[in-house]
Amino acid sequence: MKEQNSIPASKVARSAKFVGTGFKIGGNYIKHYSKKLFNPELTKDELNEDNAADIYSSLSELKGSALKVAQMLSMDKNILPKAYVDKFSLSQYSAPPLSGPLILQTFKKHFGKTPDKIFDKFDLKSTNAASIGQVHKAELNGEKLAVKIQYPGVGNSISSDLKLIKPFAFRLLGMSEKELNIYMNEVEERLVEETDYELEVVNSLKISKACANLPHIVFPTYYKELSGPRIITMSWIEGQHLKEFLATNPSQELKNKIGQALWDFYNFQQHELRAVHADPHPGNFLITPDGNLGIIDFGCIKTLPDDFYYPFFSTTSSDLLDNKEETIKAFRALEMVLPKDNPQQVEFYYEAYKEMITLFAQPYMSGEFDFSQTGFFDSLYGFGEKIAKMPEFKQARGVKHFIYVNRTNFGLYNILNELGAKVKTDTYKPHLKLEF
Amino acid sequence: MATKQKIQNDYINHVLTEGKKPVTVFAFAKKNKFQEDEFYKHFGSFDSIDCEIWADLFKETIKEVKSQEVWETYSAREKALSFFYSFFELLKSKRSYVNYSTENFKKGFQTPMQLKSSKNIFEEFSHDLIEQGLETGEIADRKFLTDKYKDSLWIQLMFVLKFWLKDYSANFEKTDEAIERGVNVTFDLLHTTPLDSILEYGKFLFQNAGFKTNF
Numbered sequence: 001m002k003e004q005n006s007i008p009a010s011k012v013a014r015s016a017k018f019v020g021t022g023f024k025i026g027g028n029y030i031k032h033y034s035k036k037l038f039n040p041e042l043t044k045d046e047l048n049e050d051n052a053a054d055i056y057s058s059l060s061e062l063k064g065s066a067l068k069v070a071q072m073l074s075m076d077k078n079i080l081p082k083a084y085v086d087k088f089s090l091s092q093y094s095a096p097p098l099s100g101p102l103i104l105q106t107f108k109k110h111f112g113k114t115p116d117k118i119f120d121k122f123d124l125k126s127t128n129a130a131s132i133g134q135v136h137k138a139e140l141n142g143e144k145l146a147v148k149i150q151y152p153g154v155g156n157s158i159s160s161d162l163k164l165i166k167p168f169a170f171r172l173l174g175m176s177e178k179e180l181n182i183y184m185n186e187v188e189e190r191l192v193e194e195t196d197y198e199l200e201v202v203n204s205l206k207i208s209k210a211c212a213n214l215p216h217i218v219f220p221t222y223y224k225e226l227s228g229p230r231i232i233t234m235s236w237i238e239g240q241h242l243k244e245f246l247a248t249n250p251s252q253e254l255k256n257k258i259g260q261a262l263w264d265f266y267n268f269q270q271h272e273l274r275a276v277h278a279d280p281h282p283g284n285f286l287i288t289p290d291g292n293l294g295i296i297d298f299g300c301i302k303t304l305p306d307d308f309y310y311p312f313f314s315t316t317s318s319d320l321l322d323n324k325e326e327t328i329k330a331f332r333a334l335e336m337v338l339p340k341d342n343p344q345q346v347e348f349y350y351e352a353y354k355e356m357i358t359l360f361a362q363p364y365m366s367g368e369f370d371f372s373q374t375g376f377f378d379s380l381y382g383f384g385e386k387i388a389k390m391p392e393f394k395q396a397r398g399v400k401h402f403i404y405v406n407r408t409n410f411g412l413y414n415i416l417n418e419l420g421a422k423v424k425t426d427t428y429k430p431h432l433k434l435e436f
Numbered sequence: 437m438a439t440k441q442k443i444q445n446d447y448i449n450h451v452l453t454e455g456k457k458p459v460t461v462f463a464f465a466k467k468n469k470f471q472e473d474e475f476y477k478h479f480g481s482f483d484s485i486d487c488e489i490w491a492d493l494f495k496e497t498i499k500e501v502k503s504q505e506v507w508e509t510y511s512a513r514e515k516a517l518s519f520f521y522s523f524f525e526l527l528k529s530k531r532s533y534v535n536y537s538t539e540n541f542k543k544g545f546q547t548p549m550q551l552k553s554s555k556n557i558f559e560e561f562s563h564d565l566i567e568q569g570l571e572t573g574e575i576a577d578r579k580f581l582t583d584k585y586k587d588s589l590w591i592q593l594m595f596v597l598k599f600w601l602k603d604y605s606a607n608f609e610k611t612d613e614a615i616e617r618g619v620n621v622t623f624d625l626l627h628t629t630p631l632d633s634i635l636e637y638g639k640f641l642f643q644n645a646g647f648k649t650n651f
Contacts, residue, residue, distance in 0.1 A: 099513070099514055101510075101514055102615075102616050104518070104521070105521040116505060152609045152616075153609055153610065
């Protein structure tokens with residue numbers, strides 16, 4: 001891969017990058033429509049592909065939080081055309097690496113020594129990008145290690161990055177800036193947390209300990225003394241990413257096993273720990289040669305407060321959903337139904353959200369669910385598209401916690417779908433409250 | 437017997453506590469208990485001490501980066517980056533002196549007298565880098581301009597120095613960013629760019645546009 005040669009760091013330079021992208025996209029449209037003049041059959045697929053490529057290359061050059069947003073956008077397959085999704089999915093695996101001297105400099109600053117004095121072996125070429133940093137292979141006392149290094153100034157540039165992303169975001173999502181703000185703030189908060197490598201080590205140790213008894217899941221060992229504000233050292237987990245794993249044509253049995261491990265990992269966290277690894281993009285998982293699931297990134301942890309947890313997860317049970325009065329109360333608690341809504345609106349949103357939740361909760365309703373069936377996903381996306389066109393949903397609704405919880409669960413569903421796994425869904429069930 | 441190192445240290449000590457140069461060599465020697473002629477054995481004037489202190493910083497940095505195992509495997513760009521990072525790491529230990537000294541730099545386009553020998557050292561160092569870059573094709577060879585390449589690195593270094601003096605971020609993280617970005621920009625410009633195609637095209641037109649047009 002080509003090494004990253006320039007990182008536009010100041011806001012001006014970053015803005016320039018986006019302006020450049022804008023121009024290119026404009027160009028793509030001109031190209032598209034002039035071609036269409038001669039060939040009316042031309043679909044928008046090529047245009048979408050050109051646009052996605054340009055947006056991706058500008059995002060990946062920006063690195064840091066912009067790349068993170070690219071990853072997030074790619075999670076929401078239902079919102080973006082397929083071409084965007086394919087291109088954005090790239091960002092889930094790799095971004096161009098940083099220069100060798102900067103890596104040495106980072107080590108010297110935190111440990112007073114260069115990496116070759118700390119480790120027996122240290123590979124100056126990174127193996128892959130970790131969205132706000134990159135991963136290097138190292139070895140110490142015969143153990144293989146993964147060393148994650150963060151780019152300087154990432155924390156500082158997050159808010160200015162998000163401001164730049166905003167116009168793109170509300171054009172893509174069709175929201176107004178004001179509505180977008182509560183959600184953007186939530187995203188900013190998580191992203192800032194994600195740049196805190198010391199917090200990540202604490203989280204990793206905590207969650208990997210709490211989940212130690214879950215079957216078929218492995219975590220790396222974290223080395224606190226070899227970690228710092230911008231460096232994390234952990235043991236190296238050998239394994240394949242989802243796409244590589246699927247390319248080996250694994251048996252249905254093995255796919256189910258991995259899928260089950262994923263399901264258990266997420267639902268144990270959501271319902272027992274009430275704090276969840278909210279970043280289920282394929283780059284954070286590895287399938288080990290002995291058929292276990294390795295979990296390698298704990299940057300993004302979303303805690304679920306009770307006043308969100310109970311109303312939200314209780315609606316996934318038909319016990320509550322059959323009781324219209326209590327369901328509306330739960331919707332009010334989640335700000336899906338707002339105080340200023342008139343009775344017709346209450347009725348409308350009740351019906352719409354009930355339909356959505358019934359769909360979303362389908363895997364929970366029976367003890368087992370086959371995620372390979374595309375019918376479920378088609379109706380999910382179909383519903384998403386329908387909603388996107390309804391004027392009633394022009395205005396954003398729902399408390400801010402939805403962003404990461406939806407992202408987590410849709411992400412999980414998507415991965416299980418890609419995996420084509422059939423899983424037992426009653427292993428860790430939501431705790432319910434039937435009155436609000 | 438006053439060694440060169442002792443005189444340098446005494447001098448730094450003096451300027452940092454007094455905020456200015458000693459009045460005379462005689463007073464300086466007396467205060468630090470050595471003979472005046474010992475001073476002249478090593479230095480011609482106080483200015484030459486300043487010159488020497490800076491030159492030492494450059495020499496030390498070059499020695500350090502070259503002693504790193506990875507040095508031989510680096511590209512020209514990485515070598516330059518490595519020099520910049522190590523140089524500003526080293527400057528940290530002398531930040532007060534650097535502050536004092538740069539305040540006394542003469543304004544203008546001329547190289548400050550204090551950096552005269554440092555510049556020669558740096559140019560020699562950059563020359564090797566550029567040669568390497570030209571050989572590997574990392575840097576484009578441009579008639580007349582190639583000789584000026586080392587100046588662009590020097591200007592970059594002076595720019596980062598100014599930036600660093602005003603950098604109040606924790607651990608000088610912003611300086612790290614400035615280096616990564618600045619050095620990369622310099623090397624991107626030295627690399628074959630659209631500029632080269634424009635120059636080539638211009639040359640072609642100049643040589644071949646022997647035809648007359650009516651407009």
